[in-house]
Amino acid sequence: MSHDAEPSPRRAARAEAERLATAALAQIPAPSPTRRTLRETAATPSSSPGRSSRLATALSMSGLAPVTRRRRLAALAGVALVAVVCASAIATASSGARHDTAASATVADNSVVAPVSGPPAVPDEGLPVPQQAAVAASATPCDDPAFTSALASGDDAAAISAAGGGNAFRAAVASGVAPCVSLSDPHREWVVVNKQRPYDPVDYRPDDLVMPDGVRALEQSAVRAPAATALSAMVRAASDAGAGEIGYLSAFRSYTTQQSTYAGRVAVGGVEAADRESARAGYSEHQSGLAVDIVPCDGSCATLDDVAASSQGAWVRDHAWEYGFITRYVEGRESVSGYEPEAWHLRYIGPELARAYHEGAYTTLEEFFGLPAAPTY
Numbered sequence: 110m111s112h113d114a115e116p117s118p119r120r121a122a123r124a125e126a127e128r129l130a131t132a133a134l135a136q137i138p139a140p141s142p143t144r145r146t147l148r149e150t151a152a153t154p155s156s157s158p159g160r161s162s163r164l165a166t167a168l169s170m171s172g173l174a175p176v177t178r179r180r181r182l183a184a185l186a187g188v189a190l191v192a193v194v195c196a197s198a199i200a201t202a203s204s205g206a207r208h209d210t211a212a213s214a215t216v217a218d219n220s221v222v223a224p225v226s227g228p229p230a231v232p233d234e235g236l237p238v239p240q241q242a243a244v245a246a247s248a249t250p251c252d253d254p255a256f257t258s259a260l261a262s263g264d265d266a267a268a269i270s271a272a273g274g275g276n277a278f279r280a281a282v283a284s285g286v287a288p289c290v291s292l293s294d295p296h297r298e299w300v301v302v303n304k305q306r307p308y309d310p311v312d313y314r315p316d317d318l319v320m321p322d323g324v325r326a327l328e329q330s331a332v333r334a335p336a337a338t339a340l341s342a343m344v345r346a347a348s349d350a351g352a353g354e355i356g357y358l359s360a361f362r363s364y365t366t367q368q369s370t371y372a373g374r375v376a377v378g379g380v381e382a383a384d385r386e387s388a389r390a391g392y393s394e395h396q397s398g399l400a401v402d403i404v405p406c407d408g409s410c411a412t413l414d415d416v417a418a419s420s421q422g423a424w425v426r427d428h429a430w431e432y433g434f435i436t437r438y439v440e441g442r443e444s445v446s447g448y449e450p451e452a453w454h455l456r457y458i459g460p461e462l463a464r465a466y467h468e469g470a471y472t473t474l475e476e477f478f479g480l481p482a483a484p485t486y
């Protein structure tokens with residue numbers, strides 16, 4: 110708190126007059142002599158103050174002869190009077206013309222010099238506030254009927270399209286402006302399952318499991334219908350490209366099957382080792398029906414560990430995204446994904462999201478959707 114008393118009205122008025130006079134002097138262009146500066150110079154023949162700084166001149170007046178000083182004070186008073194009159198005129202004009210005030214504010218915001226007179230650039234009903242509201246509303250797809258109806262119908266591809274494509278959908282979800290999208294819904298192609306995100310219900314089982322056409326299934330394991338169609342197309346394309354045959358071992362695994370799978374790993378290497386390469390029941394991507402463990406085949410099929418160095422593995426790394434698949438667990442990302450690299454484990458997220466994943470050079474689904482890392486349970 111200040112200890113100074115409130116300034117009296119007279120002191121305030123004097124201070125304001127001094128401020129206006131100083132400001133008016135400072136406004137005078139220094140290099141080119143105006144009529145006012147020529148008159149001032151003529152009034153002070155015994156001294157020749159430099160014209161480079163009017164403010165400096167005013168401040169140094171205390172050292173001038175009494176007559177000169179009086180003339181200069183009179184000149185200053187005149188400047189102050191002009192400034193006060195101008196200020197009053199501006200204030201009157203502002204209070205009497207709201208359109209002009211609004212127009213001036215708009216001009217100032219845009220740093221554009223515009224004539225004071227003339228009609229306002231924007232009509233009353235079109236000023237910036239409603240425009241900004243419209244921009245904010247379009248930022249969330251959850252307010253868009255086309256998006257919410259596609260979502261409600263269960264058509265993931267249509268919903269992503271309505272959101273503006275894979276990257277727009279991803280950005281909306283990752284930034285938190287799309288609360289109507291659940292990354293926990295196991296029916297969705299964008300579901301994220303990891304050591305921090307079990308299924309709900311924990312024994313979820315998809316209802317559209319099918320066997321993919323034209324793909325060698327070594328364990329007769331089924332895949333969700335959209336992923337099965339994409340897998341068939343991808344395997345055909347790899348073969349057509351000369352990369353060799355791609356078969357697969359395990360795709361959908363039920364909650365109870367996963368219990369056995371995980372228990373088997375624990376029996377061999379203990380819990381710590383098992384958790385780095387196998388999910389506990391209720392936490393496996395295989396339970397979604399959207400994950401496939403591929404193997405390279407050439408006559409007979411090799412093992413999961415042979416994928417990374419195979420021609421099929423190389424082709425998949427470059428092209429799987431074109432069919433909606435990502436390599437879910439890659440080298441060096443165990444601290445985020447929770448698993449050692451698995452070149453064989455492909456996860457279907459749909460072609461639009463896989464394209465965004467590929468083009469954004471993402472390496473984990475967690476980072477893709479802005480989720481926390483999930484290294485442990």
Ligand SMILES: [Zn+2]
Binds near residue numbers: 395400401402455
């Ligand atoms: Zn797998």
